[in-house]
Amino acid sequence: MSDPGVAVVIEDDADVRNLVGAVLRQSGFDVKVAPSGKDGVELVRAHDAAVVTLDVGLPDIDGYEVLRRIRGFSNCYVVMLTSRGDELDTLTALQSGADDYLTKPFRPRELRARIAAMLRRPRAVPEEAAAVPGPTAAPAAPAAAEASPVVEHNGLALNASARTVVVDGRDLPLTRSEFDLLNEMLRSSGAVRTKADLVRVVRGDYYGEDTYISDSDERAIEVHIGNLRRKLDEDPKNPRWLQTVRGVGYRLTPVRA
Secondary structure, eight states, X not given: OOOOOEEEEEOSOHXXXXXXXXXXXXXXXXXXXXXXXXXXXXXXXXXXXXXXXXXXXXXXXXXXXXXXXXXXXXXXXXXXXXXXXXXXXXXXHHHTTOSEEEXXXXXXXXXXXXXXXXXXXXXXXXXXXXXXXXXXXOOOOGGGGGGOSEEEETTEEEETTTTEEEETTEEOOOOHHHHHHHHHHHTTXXXXXXXXXXXXXXXXXXSOTTSOOOHXXXXXXXXXXXHHHHXXXXXXXXOSSEEEETTTEEEEOOOOO
């Protein structure tokens, strides 16, 4: 990747901090490091970080509170790191707005692959830039409708190019993983998507067809879908967008008249 920007490593363990920093530098990032949560938040703010790796157990404030503060001003990619191996930590990280998680000890190759997969998801386009056509913009043509990045369903409009979601006229803030899952469901045209399918959507190329999908991976998808439903204000008894297919996965609800 040519210039991925700034990555901030928030980690109190010097060995882990150095390892993660080395992995990110090899990927082309300008790396900033912080041994505490408060310092990490300020580094993310000051440098407009593109990626943050965040330890759950920090000496001053825990990683979940750090994540909450970061999400107050930044939509950067956040990977939570935990040494506890406790599923509750994983679920709490995802519910707090993390894009991904890794349990220590982890393989540097896996961290690099996870971050590379996240960076392949385009960032949101600022409204000012989206409103100004580029120098090679072509006049609108009837065929453009077929390639439209906007998908609408039951009062929801998702723009894949700008990575925006509008529901009943209001903007819906989503994490990267939540957006990608919703985009996948909308473009599946009502077909049932298994949890394993959706794990691969979130994980990207790192999880191929032959990669083992664990119960923890599938549970993470359940959390992401739960977060989506909460933000969409879904009625579980009469959902507008996402239906659960018990024992299998999820599908899009039918179009309402």
